[in-house]
Amino acid sequence: MTPEKQLEKILNNEENQQFGKGRSPGQDALREFRRNKIAVGGVIFIILVVLAAIFAPVFSPYDFSQQNIHNNRAKSFEGYDITTDYAEENCHWYDTPLEWGCTIFFAGSDALGRDLWSRMIYGTRVSLSVGLVAASVSLVIGLIYGTISGFAGGRTDMIMMRVVDFLYGVPILPIIIMMTVYFKAMARRGVSTGVMGVLITLNRSTGGLFFIFISIGALFWLGMARQARGQVLSFKEKEFIEAARAIGAKDGHIIRKHLLPNVIGPLLIIESMAIPGYIFLEATLSFIGLGVDPPTPSWGAMINEGYPTIKS
Structure with missing residues (x-):
């Protein structure tokens, strides 16, 4: 190949054409992502699972x-x-x-x-619903709690974090099991008035999912609260926060307009990585008979139903 042909090939190369134009961080991330074939395959698989559920x-x-x-x-x-x-x-x-x-x-x-195929497909919808809703509940509670703790500082921060430390010492799974047993007992007793009556009605309309949302989401916010507090502590002494205080901005305005937009990104990534754990926990509860109400399909309940066949 002549030098002129080599130079023409180099100039026509797409990557060299982009050289010097500058790419945004998002474009760089997408470019690196496309090179990772395993990651691309994983995203395609997740999309197919989500489409099957929807x-x-x-x-x-x-x-x-x-x-x-x-x-x-x-x-x-x-x-x-x-x-x-x-x-x-x-x-x-x-x-x-x-x-x-x-x-x-x-x-x-x-x-x-x-039909097991139909039950498995609808069970996918149940599992994804639990994962997404439980993650949302955990994110909201943890974000609010951690933001207040980190922004307030001082004695308030110390007391709120000691509460989190105490709850961390309590085994979560037995608490979730006891909460689920209590909710199901109330449902069997047919309570139809007050707050519990409303909760039972919502639980029946969702096939037993509502109590699982409460049990999982309301107890798995502790780690999110710590992460939110750490993010707030790292940002609240920044220059733009000090500038907002200097012009007389109130605490609520600073939290909404300056802290939350900077804090929420890393927390969303952390919470998204916890979704498989929530799905696994729902399957565990359904396997031991404390999950969704029959005949609503669940992967854990299906494993439990098929276990005798495996043994035989």
């Missing part, structure tokens, strides 16, 4: 709660007895271009003849 009726052929005792314990891709008229009555894909999917159970069926 459009669960599209991806699930059957009603997740419909029982078909004549075809219980069916194996994967095993057909069922047409004489039960199961397809005509319960298949979402019946008389559609996907009608072929109504003659088999993709992932088999459980002891009650319910």
Whole structure:
């Protein structure tokens, strides 16, 4: 290759064309992200899971709660007895271009003849709902508590942090189990008045998810409170905060306009990394029978239901 051709190839290179133009930090981050094939694959997988949860009726052929005792314990891709008229009555894909999917159970069926594929897809919706809502509750409580503690300083900060330290010494899982047992006991007693009556109504309308939201989100804010306090302490002595005080800005204005916009970014990243833990905890509660109410599907409950089959 002649020197002229080599020079032309270098000048036509996309990266060299961008050289000197300058890229924003976001463009640099996106460029590095695209180079990480594992990260790209992970994002694609997460997007597919989220889409499956959002459009669960599209991806699930059957009603997740419909029982078909004549075809219980069916194996994967095993057909069922047409004489039960199961397809005509319960298949979402019946008389559609996907009608072929109504003659088999993709992932088999459980002891009650319910389609495991449909229950798994709807269980994805339950798990993601718990993860996102619990993370939001934890973020809000921890952010408010930690911001007040860090901004107030002095004795107020010391007392609030000692409360957090004390709660850190209490085992969280037994507390969550006791709270869940209490809420379920109140629901079985049929309390219909007052605040508890409202909570029970909300819990029934969500298939048992509301009490899980409360139990997990209301107890996992401790780490978020510490992180928020640390962020506030690192920012509250900055020059722009001192300048806001110098022009007479009130504390509430400083927190809303100057502290929170700078603090919230790292906290969102930290809380997003905690979502898998919330999903795992919900599955654990459902596995031991303290999760969502039947017939609402949950991954933990499905593992519990299939465990006897594995043993046998």
